[in-house]
Amino acid sequence: MRTICFYFQVHQPFRIKPYRFFDIGEDHYYWDDYSNKSIIRKVATKCYLPMNALLLDLIKRYNGKFKVTFSISGVCLDQFEAYAPDVLASFQELVATGHVELLSETDAHALASLTSEEEFARSVERHKAKIKRLFNGYEPKVFRNTELIYSDKIGAMVSKLGYQGMLTEGAKHILGWKSPNFVYQNSIDPNLKILLKNFQLSDDIAFRFSNKTWSDYPLTTEKFVNWINAIPKEQEVLNLFMDYETFGEHQWAETGIFEFMRVLPEAVFNYTDFDFSTTTEVAKNANPIAKINVPVPISWADEERDLTAWLGNDLQKEAFTKLYELEAQVKKIEDADIQRDWNYLQTSDHFYYMCTKFFSDGAVHSYFSHYDTPYDAFINYMNVLSDFILRVKNKEKELVGVQ
Incomplete structure (x- = not known):
């Protein structure tokens, strides 16, 4: 059985307030509480609450056969606690189903992996402790670095911290002729499984869904299922990685994005040979086909997929x-x-x-x-x-x- 892995990144930064040169030495509080609260409540209304409700309904409707994975940054969790406890409760309800996985990451959605292994490890531990406290002792097994930043060295650091797998971008300049629809291994420590984003199909949802100039607009479930079925039979994993704010915030409800997600699982179950898995299940069940060599860090941002x-x-x-x-x-x-x-x-x-x-x-x-x-x-x-x-x-x- 082939499988689809939906992974959603949930992140909101603490935005800095306007801070003048003359404030230096006088004002030691930097954060724009009004903007941070306003934005988190806006996104909660447009995305987090309706989408969490939709996912919970899908999990119940298909008796746990539909599964998803989240990575929620520590700074976002802090804002949920401060400004949106209802959103936090809705994520807790999802995780309690047993069919929603949480990933580890740096607490601050930081770039520490690029400069300090020690600070990187401390930041990961801060996030791990926060997840454990807020989600009834939950301990993630797979890691997702900030913006899917990855290199051979960073992967080895993550493996040293005890994680079974790690997510990154299926960048063309790294893969060459190879497909992102397999599981790979870190080139330094083969024990770390590497899951690669299928950026073409992921971005069809995340970026192109409402683009009326796109040649494939509008994106229907029938069309998307046809593309899934066109994946060669030997390719066993389809990783659909995207910002969670895709739903309702970047792609507004009026575009039909919620309805698309509502009917997609049924179309997958009825018209493909794919099921749904969490990242840990993919790392556990799929055999890696090769080591992937990434000497220079990559990310999922911009056309270059670099830093x-x-x-x-x-x-x-x-x-x-x-x-x-x-x-x-x-x-x-x-x-x-x-x-x-x-x-x-x-x-x-x-x-x-x-x-x-x-x-x-x-x-x-x-x-x-x-x-x-x-x-x-x-x-x-x-x-x-x-x-x-x-x-x-x-x-x-x-x-x-x-x-």
Whole structure:
């Protein structure tokens, strides 16, 4: 039996409030509580609550044969606790069915895997503890890194942390002639199973569903099932990975996206030889066909599927470097506010807002940013980081005084 694995990323950053140069040294609270609450409630109404209800109905209707996998960032879970406990409760209800899997990731949706194995491991442990606390002792077995960022080295780090599998992008420049519809192995530690996103079919739902200029518009379940059936018989896994906000937020309810998902399982069961699995089930049941070699990190962002969305210009690199230069100092400071801000400042979105790409990818970046320009994003972040550096230095002086 061949299988479909639906994986949804659930993430909202803590957005930084407008922070002026003159605030440095005067104002030590950086977060835009009003915007964060407003956005989480808006997305809850448009996406999380209706889609969670739909998935719960599908799981019950098909007696657990329909299954999905989520990765929920720690910073998003923090906002659910603060602003949307009803959303958190709906996710808890889904997980309690036993047919919804949760993945591990970095707590802050951070890029730590690119610079510090130690901070990366700490961030993963923070997220793991949060999942265990909020979901009745749940312990994830598969890992999903921020933005599906992966390399041979990062995979080996993840395997060392005890995970059975990891998700990443089925990037063309990595796969070449090979198909993403198989399970692979990490090239350094073959014990780690690698699940690859089928970006063509995933993006048909996530990005092209409501695009009236798309040659295959409108996307119907009949059309999608025909594409699934066209997958060669020897290819056993179809990984459909996408942002959860696809449903109702990026693709509005008026596009028919909810109805598409409502009828898709029945069409799959009736007209294909596929069933549905979680990522752990895929990693356990599918035999890997080969090692996959990824010497340079890849991601699921933009046409290049590389890191340039976050570290592609000098602004991003300067902010990133300045932040992680503080790692050793912050680690020694036992102050809840310092540790919270250190965590939240690592969120990849802050660097994404600084991206200066243009053309097709530039439009996508502008859609997700609340800043007028990437330079505004950089200046605001660096003002905050300057204040944070002062706080860290002052805490260091206090520690020296105590000693």
